[in-house]
Every structure is written in structure tokens, then in C-alpha cells.
Amino acid sequence: MAIKLSGAEIYDPAHKINGERKDLYIVDEKIKTNLSDKDKLEKTYELDDCIIMAGAIDIHTHIGGGKVNIARTMMIEDAHLHPYSSSEICRAGNGHIVPSSFTTGYRYAEMGYTACFEPAVLAVNARQAHMEMADTPMVDKGGYVLLGNDDFLLNMIHEGATQSAINDYVAWILHASQCIGIKVVNAGGIHAFKFNQRRLDVDETGPTGSKPRDIITKLSKAVHELGIAHPLHVHASNLGVPGNFESTLATISAADGLPIHITHIQFHSYGTEGDHKFSSAACAIAEAINNNKNVTADVGQIMFGQTITTSGDTMMQYFGHDHASPKKWTVMDIECEAGCGVTPFKYRDKSFVNALQWAIGLEIFLQVNDPWRVFLTTDHPNGAPFSSYPHLIKLLMDRSFRNDVFSIVNSDAQRVSNLKSMDREYSLYEIAIMTRAAPAKILGLKNHGHLGEGANANITVYRKQDDIEQMFAKPAYVFKNGELIVKDGEIVKTVQGVTHVTKPEYDQAIEKPLTKYFDDYQTISLDNFKISDDEMVECIGSEIEIN
Amino acid sequence: MQFQSVTCPHCGLLCDDLSVEVSELTVQLNNPLDPTCKHAFEEASLAKGYRPNPLIAGKPASEEQALEKAAELLKTAQLPLISGLIADVQTCREALALAEKLGGVIDHANGASMRKSTSVMQRIGEVKTTLSEVRNRADCVVIFGKNVTDKFPRLLQRVLSPEKSLGNESTKSKKIFIIDISQDGVTRCEQKENITYMFLNYPLLESIIYRFQEIITKEKISNHDIESEELLKLFKIISSSQYTTFIWTTSEFKSESVEHTVQALTEIIKLLMKKIRCVALSLSGSKAEVTANHVATWQTGVSLPVSFTQGVPIHDPVIYDGTKMIHNQETDCLLWISTYNPNDAPPATDIPTIVLGHPKIQCEYADVYLPVGVPGIDHRGLACRTDSVATLPLQKLRDSKLSTASKLVKNIYKLI
Numbered sequence: 001m002a003i004k005l006s007g008a009e010i011y012d013p014a015h016k017i018n019g020e021r022k023d024l025y026i027v028d029e030k031i032k033t034n035l036s037d038k039d040k041l042e043k044t045y046e047l048d049d050c051i052i053m054a055g056a057i058d059i060h061t062h063i064g065g066g067k068v069n070i071a072r073t074m075m076i077e078d079a080h081l082h083p084y085s086s087s088e089i090c091r092a093g094n095g096h097i098v099p100s101s102f103t104t105g106y107r108y109a110e111m112g113y114t115a116c117f118e119p120a121v122l123a124v125n126a127r128q129a130h131m132e133m134a135d136t137p138m139v140d141k142g143g144y145v146l147l148g149n150d151d152f153l154l155n156m157i158h159e160g161a162t163q164s165a166i167n168d169y170v171a172w173i174l175h176a177s178q179c180i181g182i183k184v185v186n187a188g189g190i191h192a193f194k195f196n197q198r199r200l201d202v203d204e205t206g207p208t209g210s211k212p213r214d215i216i217t218k219l220s221k222a223v224h225e226l227g228i229a230h231p232l233h234v235h236a237s238n239l240g241v242p243g244n245f246e247s248t249l250a251t252i253s254a255a256d257g258l259p260i261h262i263t264h265i266q267f268h269s270y271g272t273e274g275d276h277k278f279s280s281a282a283c284a285i286a287e288a289i290n291n292n293k294n295v296t297a298d299v300g301q302i303m304f305g306q307t308i309t310t311s312g313d314t315m316m317q318y319f320g321h322d323h324a325s326p327k328k329w330t331v332m333d334i335e336c337e338a339g340c341g342v343t344p345f346k347y348r349d350k351s352f353v354n355a356l357q358w359a360i361g362l363e364i365f366l367q368v369n370d371p372w373r374v375f376l377t378t379d380h381p382n383g384a385p386f387s388s389y390p391h392l393i394k395l396l397m398d399r400s401f402r403n404d405v406f407s408i409v410n411s412d413a414q415r416v417s418n419l420k421s422m423d424r425e426y427s428l429y430e431i432a433i434m435t436r437a438a439p440a441k442i443l444g445l446k447n448h449g450h451l452g453e454g455a456n457a458n459i460t461v462y463r464k465q466d467d468i469e470q471m472f473a474k475p476a477y478v479f480k481n482g483e484l485i486v487k488d489g490e491i492v493k494t495v496q497g498v499t500h501v502t503k504p505e506y507d508q509a510i511e512k513p514l515t516k517y518f519d520d521y522q523t524i525s526l527d528n529f530k531i532s533d534d535e536m537v538e539c540i541g542s543e544i545e546i547n
Numbered sequence: 548m549q550f551q552s553v554t555c556p557h558c559g560l561l562c563d564d565l566s567v568e569v570s571e572l573t574v575q576l577n578n579p580l581d582p583t584c585k586h587a588f589e590e591a592s593l594a595k596g597y598r599p600n601p602l603i604a605g606k607p608a609s610e611e612q613a614l615e616k617a618a619e620l621l622k623t624a625q626l627p628l629i630s631g632l633i634a635d636v637q638t639c640r641e642a643l644a645l646a647e648k649l650g651g652v653i654d655h656a657n658g659a660s661m662r663k664s665t666s667v668m669q670r671i672g673e674v675k676t677t678l679s680e681v682r683n684r685a686d687c688v689v690i691f692g693k694n695v696t697d698k699f700p701r702l703l704q705r706v707l708s709p710e711k712s713l714g715n716e717s718t719k720s721k722k723i724f725i726i727d728i729s730q731d732g733v734t735r736c737e738q739k740e741n742i743t744y745m746f747l748n749y750p751l752l753e754s755i756i757y758r759f760q761e762i763i764t765k766e767k768i769s770n771h772d773i774e775s776e777e778l779l780k781l782f783k784i785i786s787s788s789q790y791t792t793f794i795w796t797t798s799e800f801k802s803e804s805v806e807h808t809v810q811a812l813t814e815i816i817k818l819l820m821k822k823i824r825c826v827a828l829s830l831s832g833s834k835a836e837v838t839a840n841h842v843a844t845w846q847t848g849v850s851l852p853v854s855f856t857q858g859v860p861i862h863d864p865v866i867y868d869g870t871k872m873i874h875n876q877e878t879d880c881l882l883w884i885s886t887y888n889p890n891d892a893p894p895a896t897d898i899p900t901i902v903l904g905h906p907k908i909q910c911e912y913a914d915v916y917l918p919v920g921v922p923g924i925d926h927r928g929l930a931c932r933t934d935s936v937a938t939l940p941l942q943k944l945r946d947s948k949l950s951t952a953s954k955l956v957k958n959i960y961k962l963i
Contacts, residue, residue: 066936069844076669076862079848083859092647092860094848100860101845124677127929127938131636132845151683151713194684194790196824318820330672333826334936335679336713342672520711523678524937525552528563535940539637539929 002027002039003482008047008461011432012054014440014450018429024052026457029481033453047461050476053432054449055114055458057439060233060263060298061380063104064118064132064143066125067310067340070330071098071381074342075308077326089494097307097381101135107387109138110489112460112475115439115448115497118143119183119233119263120312123150124335124524126177126531127540130499134541138485140497141542142443144233145177146312148184148215149191151336152517154208163221164507170222171506172514176530178544180443180502181230182223183263185312186237187212187251190339193315200315202237202250212237216254224258226504229444229547231259231296236268239316243272245281249288257294261442264300264379265289266361274416276352280360286367289374296442297368298375301361301392303384304349304409310342310382317341336521347384355413359406365396366422371433372441389435390472396426397468444547445500457482498545499536549577550944556635556887556923557587559832559933560678562701569944571595574924581700590889590907591924598948599906599918610917614955617882617901617915618962624880624899626856627651630658630869631883632839633891634952635928635941639842641956642884647855648963652878653843654852654869656891657836660797662864663805664829665840665850667813674816676792676826677934682706683713686721687788689781691812692752692799693727693744699796699830699933708741717789724781727752734773745781747774753800753808760811763818786823796830832933834891841931873898882959883910886919886952903952920949 003026009019025032027039035041062068072079072095079094084103086092093103108116116136121129121143133141147153147170156166170182188206189199195207202212220232236251238244248268252260262268265285273279289295306325311317314331318341321329325346333339347354361383368374376393380386395402403420414420426434440449447456461477474489485493511526518526536544553565565588566578572593576585601613608616621627629646632639632655646653655661667673681688688707690696696703712719720741729735729746737744749755759778762768766782768775785791793812800808812827819825831837843851849862852869861867872878873896881900883893889907893900901915902908910916922928923941931938 064845069841069935070668072844072848073665073850074669074672076849079860079862083861085858086647086855091644092847092855092858094860098848100848103848122936125936125938127940128841128931128936131842131929131938135640135846194680194824196789324672328668328670328672330668330675332673332675332936333677333680333684335677336683521679521683521709521713523560523562523682523705524939525563527552528554528940535927539927539940541637541640 001042002035004041004044005052005459005461006044006046008050008052010052010451011428012451013429013433013437015452024451026459026479026482029457031451031453031455031457045477050461050463051428052451053460054436054451054455055460055478055480056112056435057115057449058108058113058377058386059117059375059439059443060119060377061116061386062118062120062310062382063116063136065121065129067120067342068098068132070340070342071308071310072100074328074330075344090491096387097385101132102137105136105138106491109478109480109486109491111387111389111473112462112478113139114458114480115140117141117180117443120185121145121177121179122334122338123173123177124337124529126179130178130531130536130540130542133499137494137496138480140500142180142500143177144181144183144230145173145179146183146185146338147173147219148187149189149338151191152514154188154191154210157210157214157218158208163218163225165510166218167222167225168506168510170219171226171504172510175503178499178501178531178536180500180547181228181233182219183233183235184216184219185235185338186239186315187215189237189315190313193318193339194333198315198319200237202247202254213250213254216251217256220255220258220260228502228504230442231261233261233263235263235313239267239313240320242270242278245269245271245284248285252288252292252295255294259294262295262297264377264382265297266300266302266357266364266383269360269364276412278353278356280356280363280417282360282363282367286364289368296373296375298377299361299364300377300379300383302347302354302357303378303388303391304347304354304358305384306344306346307381307384308342308344310340312338312340314339314341317343349409352410352412355409356417358409359413359417359419362395362402363417363419363422366424371430372438374434375439376434390469393431393472394469397431399423399425443500444502499542500547501544502547550942553944554923554930554939554941555584556835556930556941557584557833558699559830559837560699560701560705561930561932561937561939562705563939567944572597572945572947574944579701583700587888591921593906593947601918602911602913602916604914605911610950613915613917614958615962617917618959620880620899620901620914621649621882621959622963626878627880627882628869628872628878629653629882629884630873631656631885631891631893633834633885633887634839635886635922635930636838636842637928637953638884638886638956639839640846641953641960643843643846645956645960646853648960650855650858652852652854652856652867652869652872654867655836655839657834658851659868659870660802660805661831661836661840662850663797664809666806667809671810671813673813674820674826675934676828677936678706678932681792681828682709684718684790685792686714686717687785687791688721688723689785689791689793690723690725691756691793691795693725694799695794695796695830698798698833722784722788726755728755734777736777745777747777749774751801753804756808756811760815763815785819785825789824791823791825792828793825794828794830828934830933835887835930837933837935838931841935884952886922903955906949917955918949919952919955920947925949926951
């Protein structure tokens, strides 16, 4: 049985299709560009007033794991303000800033997203992260597992382990945690914080004798040599610190030209100029991205209002805890692996720093030339909840709207930013690149993010409107694997996505030192640390798809 | 048949280094030889060929009949309550779905004590750590309450006295202090092996903690009594340590002051954190409350108790406290889920009660009893550890043919 999507403007950058009107077909779960004789047409959608893109993919959104549950618990105010009742097909839930798991899935689908990736999975907490994501319906999921503050790797580096042994460990942890990528958060810094070190720059030596630079170099090499599609996903050193753009540039250089993804780069693009000793270094950062083809970045745009910051970066979350609003904060050291910090925060448009942070994010978006290498994120919920994406898209696509918003923020911030002088407006084609085609490419998801023959039928249909924010907030139709799941921005059918993983080959001899490490130092056995494929299905509740 | 790396779900530590011998339906813990743990495992043993019957009003019934009766009782209730919730992740998931469908309330048997810590977290936050961090990083450990190590029997061996440590000699041979009140009114500090027992002449453990907070805040003492001198000494030891861990369990505190006491401890830690590393390890989870609370929080966005009486998940720990609802007869139908231990029966009550329980649970008085398998013995499952970070797998060790609680809850859901 086939479905015809007739007459819409198609935006499919993977195939260089930029707004051409053409028909698309859905046959079972897949996209077809033409029907064969045996395909029986079941339904036709006349979409002359619509545009079509592939289902959107969020490459960096905190939707599962211990820190998210801490945030939910701490932000009881958010739950009280935003309760959602159940319907015949949807489960009840709570929360706008850190929604409950079911609610998260529904809200993403209602915006036309069909896949979301949790960027900070602690291997020891991976079961919980996957369980939460298994209870997040509608979208496919995946996780990046944290390395770079774990004692096992730091000791390997300190003891001069071969790159090949490090590669084996990296591959092993991907299998053990059922993840698709490797994430580093403040390389060595979370570990150093456990020794009461309050700051660690890229070329400083941490307590085990290794430098963050060494960690980035070894891990980016491991990811590259193992053939993992997603580059090393790096939360750089010194998040939020004025002058940190230099650490960011040093982190980029640590990859030695190999692929590296710098996440929520807005938080790492600060200078120290001006009366406030806080300035935009977006220009220098954008230039570094433009000049280094191995670098990709997501922005981590902030939006004004209440949110909560959740991060693995205990060191920098503690550094910023005085700014908590409301005044409460949690930090946690975790299992000789990593940590987490959770702090509510209210971004204020009349605050110089917050207004400039807002401008810096947009400056990066507008100054990075290649939309295939810059990604649309708010580092949900750290910069803002993911539900602000349609607003962000409007800020990127509509210069006059952007300038209108900027004109009401802190006047000092307006004075020192050159945002108003930036003429660029993103096109629909570029939005389709940064939210669909490029995320799929950077994650190695061959059947996602495009509308070509044989792709998974994850399709978002928007009815054209003058108000681009409204258009992106409420798609006319969303199809997931060929099934209509959203109509006019509302859920009409609930579905369960898969968990995307990658499983590079490795030498299993790495389990010998790992077994000893677990026996000697850990409080969980190696056997119980690893998550098997059948456990993912039987106990955790999600099918896996190996990429 | 021998099983290795078995997880013990009988306290929040979830030790997973157990060796268990299973012969038909008999379960024998070989190692470690911890009596509490051993007894808990042996309780799961069943006589050969034994399969407990579902009961309706104390009389044997088929599982199908018992499920139908359970569904009928729940469906006709005005305000059903699901409690106990001493279960694995999957059962908690199904129970939440059922509570939502019923428009009822769901809570854990230990909910009331658990949420006192939660409310402190919601007010000021926390500074926490996990078992392996304590094992490898801590050189100084302060335990508040002399019974903590009895309630978590392998804490000393598995966490506080490791044979090896990633740190140095001081993290291997930790300075351990156990603080409590003196029973005879005489302050005494005694060293036994590597543990210093500080029994101080205060009326309550809480009084010690508040006094300690005062000393740490002022960094000096105003009264030069022996108790204050000892606490000042301890403060100085903490100040010169690399990584101090405060350990407590709220059941050691007076129930009416738990919230205040946990807040005082958290404030002490946050104050110390300005200069040094100090963290909390609050122990709980002996009845799987960490598991239940985690699942509720991610599925509904709020912690237990959760009421669905108004169609949306509402967290109001005063109105919807499960224990109080049973005591005050504010619920007209109780579904009690208790899978790990035969002793965790529902409180005696006149309220119509359905029990999904351990095969040896004593609940003849229940209107409906459905025996269920023990997670980690009769079927696979998942359980969350006291530190809220590690989730441990529970193995299937025998083939008892007992239904899983999750399956039965799901079946009740389908009948409603």
C-alpha cells in the first residue's frame, strides 16, 4: 500500500533539491520517488500549499539519564505549571523545561522531529538513560557515552597505553553502553574537581598527570580510526568563563585535524574585552570553524526565561552555582567515571551577560558559512527548552524580526554586539540542512535526514505561512516510518522509535585489564556493567538499530 | 546450578558479587556469608512442585478469575491506591500506567521517609557521590548513626574498607567516624580498628548535627565542653582531608525532624565545599523505593506520590501520602505490590485489598491474592541503586512458572 504526497515544495539538501515541486510516495515504511505497478495507492495528500522536509533530528538534547531526573525533581515548579492530561492515545505528563519522558516524545513529534540524541550518557547510568528514552515515544533515540574523565582511560593515557589499546577501550564502551558516539565533557576537569581542583585549562596537567589536550587528541584519533561516523563530541574546557574562546581554539587544535564536534559552542565563545570584562568572541570562533573543515559545532542558543542547566561538568556547574535561580543547586561525583551538576537558571534580557550570550549564539549561526557544519540546538534544557526551536528558526530566517527582538535587550549588549549589522537570513534549504541532512550525515544515519529512494519515511509537511515560527511549531503532517503520527500539530498515533547504536570491532583482550579494574576498584561487576542487545529489548524496552 | 555475579535486591547497595546455588526451586546463597542477605535469599526457596494458588477471599482461584476480580474491585473504586511498589522497573512502569488509567494514586511503602530528602533537594539541592567514588576517593568518612552499618550490612566491606583503591594509602585505609549519642550520658570516643566511635552526650543524634553545623559555620567553639571539643577536632580532620563523605540513612533520625536534619547536613557540606571536597552519600532503597521513585519521576515528571485523580500527574505529598490514605481510609481499594520479601505484606486494613505478592507473603485476609515471581530469582529485571546512578540487572535463576508482577498488572490494565 502506498501514500502519495502530491505537489509540495521539497527541501532535500542530501539530494540538492531546493524547493522543487514534486511528488513523493510512501510505501510501507520507506520513501519511494516513483511507484511500481504492484504498489497500490491508498491515499493521496494534496499539498500544493505545503513544503516537505525529512523528519528533523536533534543531535544534542538532554532527554534521559540521572541528571535529567534530578532536574525534574528539583524543578517541581515546572511540573506544577505545565501538567498534561492523558488522552485516548497519549500518556499524561508534566513539564515544559524538563518534561516527563512521554511528554518529551510528544512535543518533539509535534514539531516534526523524528530522532533525538542524548549527549551525556554515563556508562554506569546507561541503563537508566536508555530506559527513560525507551519511555520517550514517537522519536528514534541514541546516546553519546562519556569518556575523558574516567579513571580507566586517564590511567591508560598516563601509563602510555598504545593508541590501539585506547581504540579497543573506546569500542568496548560503545558496546557496553549501547551508544552511537563518544562524548567528552571538560576533558580531565570533572576528574580534577574530585581532587578539589577548581579549574583545568587545555594544556594544564590534571591529577593523573595527563592534560586535556592529550585526552582530546587520543579520543579523536580513536573515534576516527574505529570508523565511528560521529566525530568526537566535545564539551570544551572552561564553559561559561570569560576568555574561554582560547580554550575552545586550543581544543580544536588538539584534534590535530581529525573530525571534532564542539558542542554548545556559544557557551565557549566568550572574550574579556569591554567594561564588563565579558565580550563576544563569536567572530574568532566562526572563523576557526570556517577555516578548519574537520570542525563541526552545535550552537546551544540561549533564550530568555527560566530554564535549568544540567551538565556532566561538575567543575563548571559548581563554578556557576552562585547564579542559580531559584537558589538551589546539585553537584555529584559519579563512579570514577564522571559527574553531573544541575542548576536552575533564568536568562534575563535586561542582563548584559545574558543578552550578549543570546547575541553570541546568533552571531555564530550567522558567521559560520557552511550550514552542513553548524547545528541548531539550545543544548536543551541548558540554553532553553527544545520547544523554542521554531522561535530560533525565525530569528535565523528573519533579519527584521531578529533586530526587533535585539532592540529590547540590554542596551550595553546591543552596543558591543555587531549582530544588527549582519544581513544574513537563513533559507528553508539551509534550515533543512542544519536540522535534517547534516545531523543524519554526522551521525551516520544513512536512511534518515533525506527524502531519497529507500529512506525511512520520516517526513514532515509544513503548511506555508507568513509566520515562520508558527509554521515550524505546528506541522500539517508528520510521518514516522510511513505512519501518520501528527496532524495539524497534534498527535494522532503513538509509535515507538528505535535506539541507534554503533558497534565497531575491537580486540576483546581489552576485557582482561578491564575485568581487573572492575574487580579491584568498582562496586559493580564487569558482567553487570555491560548492557546486552537482548537486555535492551527485554528489560530496557527498546529495539536497537546498528549503524 | 551455580550462578555468579548475582545482584542482591534486599538493600539499596545492590551488591552484585553474589554466588547463588539453585536446585529446582531451592535457592541457597553461597557467598558472601552475610546473614541478612542469606536469609532473604532463602526466603525465596519453594518446595519442589510447589506453586502458590491465587486466592479470592482466601479461597483458591485461577489466575484469570483473580485478575478479573482485581480489575472489578479497582474499576468500581472511587479512589484506588497502588502502593507497596516493592518491585522492579518494569512492574513500576506498568503500575504507573494502571494508576493513570484508573485515575488513582500511586505511592511507595517507604514513600513518606523518602520524600523528606526529596523536599530538601527541591529547596536547596544536594552534593552527592556514589559508592565507587567513596571506595576510591574518600579518605575521611563520617557516618551519622550507629546502626547505619547494620542496615547496610556490606557497606564497610564493599565500600569503606577496600583491599585496593585508585587513590593512595589514605583512601585505602580511610579515617572512619561513626557518630551517635552516648547511651549512658558519658561522652566517649573509642578507636576500634580503623573506626572511631564518637558517642557524645547529647539528647539526640540531631542535636549533634546541629551543634556540628554551628561549629563549622563559626569555625570555632564558644563552649569548651568535651563534646564541642571533639566535634571541633573532627572539623579540623575534615578540613585537612582530601575527600570527606558524610553517610546517613534517614531512618536513624527522628521522623519529625528528618527534613530539618538532612537540610542541616546538606548546608554543612555546601559550606565546606567552598574550600574543600565534601560530599553526601544518603543510603536508602532497602525496599526498592529508589527504583519506584526514579520510574515515576521520568514517566510523570514528578516524584512519588503521584495522583491522577484530576487527569494530570499531581505530586502532593501531604494529601496523597499512601500510608496515611490507608490509615485514614481515604482510599476505597488498595493494590499492594510486594515482590522481593514475604515480610512486606500490606498493613492490616478493612479497605478492599488486592495483593500482587511474593509467593510466601502472608495475606490471607486480602480480597484477592496473586502470587508473583521474585525479580532476580524467577525472572529478569532491573533495579536502581541507593546512589541513584547505577541500575543493576537482576537475573533469572530458576524456572518456577510464577507470573511476573509486571505481566499481571498489565493484564489488569487490559481488563479495565
